[in-house]
Amino acid sequence: MRTHARAVVIGGGVVGASVLYHLTKRGWTDVMLIERSELTSGSTWHAAGGMHTVNGDPNVAKLQAYTINLYKEIEAISGQSCSIHMTGGIMLAGSPERHDFLKMMRSRARYLGLDMEMISVDEAAKMFPLMDKSHFVGALYNSLEGHVDPTGVTNAYAKSARIAGAEVVRFNRVVETNQRPDGSWDVVTEKGTIHAEHVINAGGLWAREVGRMAGLELPVMAMEHHYIITEDIPEVLASPKEQLHVIDFDGEIYMRQEGKGGMLIGTYERAGVPWSERQTPWNFGHELLPNDLERIAPSLEVGFSHYPALGRAGIKKVINGPFTFTPDGNPLVGPVRGLKNYWVACGVMAGLSQGGGVGLSLSNWMVDGDPGADIWGMDVARYGDWTSMAYTNAKVRENYSRRWRVRFPNEELPAARKLKTTPIYDSLAAKGAVFGASYGLEYATWFAPSGTDQNENWGFERTNAFAPMLAEVKNVRDNVGLMEISTYAKYEVTGSGAEAFLSRVLAGRMPKTGRIALNPMLNEQGKIIGDFTVAKPADNCFFLIGAGVAEHYHMRWFEQHMPPTGVAIRAFGAELVGLTIAGPKSRDVLGSLVADDLSTAAFPFLSIRRMEVGLIPALVARISFTGDLGYELWVKPEHQRALFEALLAAGQPYGIGLFGARALNAMRLEKGYGSWAREYRPIYTPREAGMDRLIAMTKGSFIGRDAMMRLSNETPAMSLLNFAVDANGADAFGDEPILHGGKVAGWVTSGGYSPTAQQSIAMGYVFSEFTDKDEGFAIEIVGENRAAHRLRQPLFDPEGTRLRA
Numbered sequence: 102m103r104t105h106a107r108a109v110v111i112g113g114g115v116v117g118a119s120v121l122y123h124l125t126k127r128g129w130t131d132v133m134l135i136e137r138s139e140l141t142s143g144s145t146w147h148a149a150g151g152m153h154t155v156n157g158d159p160n161v162a163k164l165q166a167y168t169i170n171l172y173k174e175i176e177a178i179s180g181q182s183c184s185i186h187m188t189g190g191i192m193l194a195g196s197p198e199r200h201d202f203l204k205m206m207r208s209r210a211r212y213l214g215l216d217m218e219m220i221s222v223d224e225a226a227k228m229f230p231l232m233d234k235s236h237f238v239g240a241l242y243n244s245l246e247g248h249v250d251p252t253g254v255t256n257a258y259a260k261s262a263r264i265a266g267a268e269v270v271r272f273n274r275v276v277e278t279n280q281r282p283d284g285s286w287d288v289v290t291e292k293g294t295i296h297a298e299h300v301i302n303a304g305g306l307w308a309r310e311v312g313r314m315a316g317l318e319l320p321v322m323a324m325e326h327h328y329i330i331t332e333d334i335p336e337v338l339a340s341p342k343e344q345l346h347v348i349d350f351d352g353e354i355y356m357r358q359e360g361k362g363g364m365l366i367g368t369y370e371r372a373g374v375p376w377s378e379r380q381t382p383w384n385f386g387h388e389l390l391p392n393d394l395e396r397i398a399p400s401l402e403v404g405f406s407h408y409p410a411l412g413r414a415g416i417k418k419v420i421n422g423p424f425t426f427t428p429d430g431n432p433l434v435g436p437v438r439g440l441k442n443y444w445v446a447c448g449v450m451a452g453l454s455q456g457g458g459v460g461l462s463l464s465n466w467m468v469d470g471d472p473g474a475d476i477w478g479m480d481v482a483r484y485g486d487w488t489s490m491a492y493t494n495a496k497v498r499e500n501y502s503r504r505w506r507v508r509f510p511n512e513e514l515p516a517a518r519k520l521k522t523t524p525i526y527d528s529l530a531a532k533g534a535v536f537g538a539s540y541g542l543e544y545a546t547w548f549a550p551s552g553t554d555q556n557e558n559w560g561f562e563r564t565n566a567f568a569p570m571l572a573e574v575k576n577v578r579d580n581v582g583l584m585e586i587s588t589y590a591k592y593e594v595t596g597s598g599a600e601a602f603l604s605r606v607l608a609g610r611m612p613k614t615g616r617i618a619l620n621p622m623l624n625e626q627g628k629i630i631g632d633f634t635v636a637k638p639a640d641n642c643f644f645l646i647g648a649g650v651a652e653h654y655h656m657r658w659f660e661q662h663m664p665p666t667g668v669a670i671r672a673f674g675a676e677l678v679g680l681t682i683a684g685p686k687s688r689d690v691l692g693s694l695v696a697d698d699l700s701t702a703a704f705p706f707l708s709i710r711r712m713e714v715g716l717i718p719a720l721v722a723r724i725s726f727t728g729d730l731g732y733e734l735w736v737k738p739e740h741q742r743a744l745f746e747a748l749l750a751a752g753q754p755y756g757i758g759l760f761g762a763r764a765l766n767a768m769r770l771e772k773g774y775g776s777w778a779r780e781y782r783p784i785y786t787p788r789e790a791g792m793d794r795l796i797a798m799t800k801g802s803f804i805g806r807d808a809m810m811r812l813s814n815e816t817p818a819m820s821l822l823n824f825a826v827d828a829n830g831a832d833a834f835g836d837e838p839i840l841h842g843g844k845v846a847g848w849v850t851s852g853g854y855s856p857t858a859q860q861s862i863a864m865g866y867v868f869s870e871f872t873d874k875d876e877g878f879a880i881e882i883v884g885e886n887r888a889a890h891r892l893r894q895p896l897f898d899p900e901g902t903r904l905r906a
């Protein structure tokens with residue numbers, strides 16, 4: 102065994118083996134994989150081997166397609182069969198909602214270039230004669246589905262990596278990972294210590310335990326999972342073709358052929374059971390768990406009634422094995438904040454669909470410093486240190502039980518709620534707030550007027566939140582609205598080197614003292630990795646506001662780029678909370694509580710100042726994401742309640758009303774403002790996003806400048822455009838294709854409704870060949886093409902006079 106390696110992968114499941122292979126493919130051949138037992142000895146060996154491109158995040162779906170197409174490559178290199186069965190698959194809808202959901206999946210596949218088509222029940226039954234047509238209303242056909250042999254795949258990865266120079270050590274447990282002062286790692290194993298530059302935790306079922314060796318508590322937990330294999334079925338034996346893969350959403354089951362005549366049926370039963378909730382035993386070997394047919398009986402009963410031939414066949418084998426999930430069901434990939442050269446590739450619930458994409462992006466990240474794709478949906482940094490084990494447990498159970506259920510636009514899920522609340526939570530609740538959770542923090546999405554239902558009737562059509570949202574916006578536009586904004590991320594950057602540091606990591610101008618400047622953050626490739634409001638309340642002191650869900654992600658980047666001395670950075674989290682007031686009368690409201698002159702001459706748009714607001718010391722910024730005259734007020738949590746009450750009382754004569762995040766979203770859309778994780782993601786450049794006016798090319802060196810220079814003579818591949826849409830009761834939400842002349846012209850990033858213009862609207866990226874056009878667009882909403890025309894200017898206050906008034 103080598104005693105030194107550039108990188109050591111801990112864990113020889115399908116994911117670790119893929120990471121090893123991809124590192125060698127990228128030229129890192131001095132790499133090792135350490136496996137406690139035989140390869141595949143976690144959840145991989147008993148996986149059903151199914152693979153498909155279904156994922157709620159289109160970027161993850163793309164990486165799944167990459168994975169599936171990879172298997173021929175590793176077979177060819179290694180000579181090891183992966184037993185690839187590309188059967189194609191159908192997803193069956195038993196309800197109109199599910200049918201709509203499938204139409205939306207097909208729409209998304211259209212712009213992702215994936216081959217999926219809606220088919221009728223009759224067509225589905227021709228492809229899969231075992232089904233009883235009476236239970237279904239339609240289906241989606243996906244050519245990129247099938248199954249492989251998980252052990253074959255893992256060995257093919259490992260062999261391919263070995264051929265390129267990697268070493269695979271089996272039957273050798275890693276017992277410690279100790280970091281040296283220079284950031285490299287001593288990986289202590291049963292057979293000796295390896296000094297490694299980089300460590301990758303691909304511990305699968307033991308990812309938590311491996312993480313704990315480095316002081317990490319990863320939000321991962323295993324659930325038990327059953328599948329059964331039937332005896333041979335005459336209809337299957339007689340069929341000239343292998344049976345398709347089938348996902349039956351309403352039965353919560355999936356199926357495929359096993360062997361010559363059997364069928365494999367897996368269930369995501371609602372009463373799912375976690376396994377080894379706190380600690381995975383090291384002595385768990387190539388083992389299965391006791392069967393619990395009673396638990397999966399409701400799902401099987403649905404299966405037997407939907408596919409009568411399965412009910413007639415005997416059960417040959419039952420498999421119950423554990424595999425890991427994260428709170429949102431997507432993997433944890435990437436560098437861990439604060440642990441130099443420590444990487445994770447775990448929490449992968451669909452290793453045969455996703456393992457290749459995980460290996461590809463992680464190896465790119467390690468070699469190039471960038472994953473090479475938009476993997477925000479899988480980035481380990483999307484969780485901070487607030488994910489307690491109990492939170493993970495509750496979310497994982499919820500996720501498992503909802504695996505095949507429709508998630509509607511804006512739908513909030515009930516598990517692990519009220520983990521984080523602000524001091525005005527109860528006051529908001531008393532006023533009818535309907536809450537959502539973002540990064541674990543409760544926030545008001547809309548306010549149900551007194552006497553109306555606070556439960557939202559989720560669906561693809563506008564819900565009962567629509568009318569209250571319109572009223573909330575109207576009150577902001579006519580009078581003044583009050584909203585809590587504690588979900589934003591807030592940072593303080595101080596020290597003699599603060600300005601130089603920020604000017605290097607951010608691409609815009611630094612504000613003067615007392616002023617605010619909007620600032621995109623770019624990576625070396627010139628792609629957008631953040632958008633910040635940067636304020637300078639005092640000399641050598643900056644206050645930044647960014648996307649709340651990206652706090653950990655952005656802190657990781659800041660910390661990686663900090664100079665050794667002269668700068669201190671702090672993320673406030675819930676230690677600083679905020680309220681905003683916006684609307685034409687907001688100045689009057691604030692003016693009645695402060696001694697400061699709020700006139701535009703004295704406190705213009707994009708100003709910041711410490712003020713006493715009533716009794717409360719606050720940092721007040723004249724800025725508003727509503728696109729209206731407005732202020733953001735930041736205070737310590739102990740002052741928030743007093744500030745809330747003071748603003749409400751002072752606002753009474755001006756008709757102050759509360760508004761929620763839905764109203765804010767409508768207002769930012771009608772103003773044409775983009776938002777992180779929607780319009781701004783690491784696949785877009787500032788020119789594509791229309792942010793180039795914020796880039797200070799002349800200020801000197803900053804991260805991303807060279808790439809911006811290189812790209813400056815090229816036409817942007819796409820541009821972010823705004824559209825008015827002829828919708829009919831259902832608005833675009835995001836991820837719908839934008840069409841022109843029947844061709845895919847781009848995709849929607851956000852959609853909604855402009856209360857001011859009373860118009861359905863959408864924002865999205867459109868390829869350059871279509872960006873000179875105004876008419877002839879269509880947006881596919883719930884399977885229907887809706888005519889759309891480009892908006893050349895925002896529907897609300899195009900000149901920005903309200904904002905600057």
Ligand SMILES: Cc1cc2nc3c(=O)[nH]c(=O)nc-3n(C[C@H](O)[C@H](O)[C@H](O)COP(=O)(O)OP(=O)(O)OC[C@H]3O[C@@H](n4cnc5c(N)ncnc54)[C@H](O)[C@@H]3O)c2cc1C
Binds near residue numbers: 151
């Ligand atoms: C019943 C069942 C059916 C499934 N069906 C499918 C399917 O159809 N399609 C699909 O895509 N997925 C399926 N899965 C999920 C799939 O099995 C997982 O996504 C996949 O196996 C995860 O692989 P991994 O490499 O992350 O983890 P694991 O397979 O758990 O591998 C981790 C490895 O790390 C090793 N290890 C851990 N700690 C150490 C240490 N300290 N030192 C050395 N080695 C260590 C372990 O021994 C293990 O071999 C199924 C799972 C189950 C249980």
